[in-house]
Amino acid sequence: MMEKVTGPSRPANSELDNKVIKIGVLNIMEARILEEFLIHYNSLKPNVEFVVEFFGRSSIWNKLRNGEIDLAFTYLPESSLTSEELKSIIVKKVFEDSIVFLTHDKNTPATYEGLTKTKWVSYAADTYLPDLIRSTYQLNFLPNPPEVVARFSATYQLLQFAQARPYNTYVTQSFYQAHRSKISLYPVELQPKIYFQSYFIIKKLNSKFSLLDSFLKEWEDYLAHTSYDSRLDDVETLI
Numbered sequence: 358m359m360e361k362v363t364g365p366s367r368p369a370n371s372e373l374d375n376k377v378i379k380i381g382v383l384n385i386m387e388a389r390i391l392e393e394f395l396i397h398y399n400s401l402k403p404n405v406e407f408v409v410e411f412f413g414r415s416s417i418w419n420k421l422r423n424g425e426i427d428l429a430f431t432y433l434p435e436s437s438l439t440s441e442e443l444k445s446i447i448v449k450k451v452f453e454d455s456i457v458f459l460t461h462d463k464n465t466p467a468t469y470e471g472l473t474k475t476k477w478v479s480y481a482a483d484t485y486l487p488d489l490i491r492s493t494y495q496l497n498f499l500p501n502p503p504e505v506v507a508r509f510s511a512t513y514q515l516l517q518f519a520q521a522r523p524y525n526t527y528v529t530q531s532f533y534q535a536h537r538s539k540i541s542l543y544p545v546e547l548q549p550k551i552y553f554q555s556y557f558i559i560k561k562l563n564s565k566f567s568l569l570d571s572f573l574k575e576w577e578d579y580l581a582h583t584s585y586d587s588r589l590d591d592v593e594t595l596i
Contacts, residue, residue: 376568377406381426384411384510385484386555387531389592391430394579401575405568413483413510421446421558427565428572429558432485449557449573452585456486456551457533459516459542460525467545469499478519478526479505480512486527489551497549516540531555535592 382388388411395407412420418437420426433448458472465471480486494502506524509515512532519526520541533540557576559569580588 376565377408378428378572379408379426381417381420381429382411383417383431384413385480385512386430387529387535389535390585390588394576397579398575414485415483421560428569432553433556445561447559447561451555451557452531453552453554455530456527457530458527458545458547460545461523461542463543465545467547469494469547472525473500473503475525476506477503478507478515478524480515481508481510484510489553493551531589534589
């Protein structure tokens with residue numbers, strides 16, 4: 358996989374200004390920085406239209422394969438991709454993310470075994486993170502993951518439910534970093550930490566390659582002024 362998108366330089370005021378970019382976002386992504394960037398980008402390129410939709414894990418890849426979206430904002434690694442599919446995409450890393458476990462009891466043992474003593478609120482199956490947790494328990498020869506009493510596709514719903522009831526839960530580091538001031542549960546630092554990466558992903562054979570390349574170059578410039586990590590700290594939370 359290529360780490361950098363390259364393409365022809367974009368002439369000012371070209372026909373590319375009148376294009377539409379269809380963006381698919383994994384439904385558990387912390388998308389506030391992307392949303393803020395789109396506002397910024399629109400001030401620079403007001404003739405570029407955006408269609409932004411949120412999808413489950415399987416749907417977002419199917420949409421990209423079928424050309425129904427131009428750009429995916431999702432997580433890697435992705436076990437469902439074949440070697441041929443990996444060769445057919447171009448990726449641009451956005452942020453190294455991880456899982457933050459949340460509990461009502463700040464004295465909860467900081468071990469995976471300790472978390473099994475309390476029931477959990479989890480994400481729906483097609484949201485990427487449950488598979489990572491299940492694999493971590495299996496690879497480290499740990500007991501089965503904790504019993505789950507409710508599943509949600511939306512992080513806000515998951516968190517509100519867990520905070521209202523005596524259940525543990527988990528969110529991404531990016532979400533926790535952006536909204537920690539509104540989260541009443543305590544974070545638990547576990548080892549091994551579960552890491553994964555968020556990426557912008559496009560297909561190599563894309564008729565809008567020049568437009569997408571220009572979009573990602575503007576994204577680079579945007580983060581050159583203030584990093585993604587710093588922007589997460591400055592998000593105005595909506596929780």
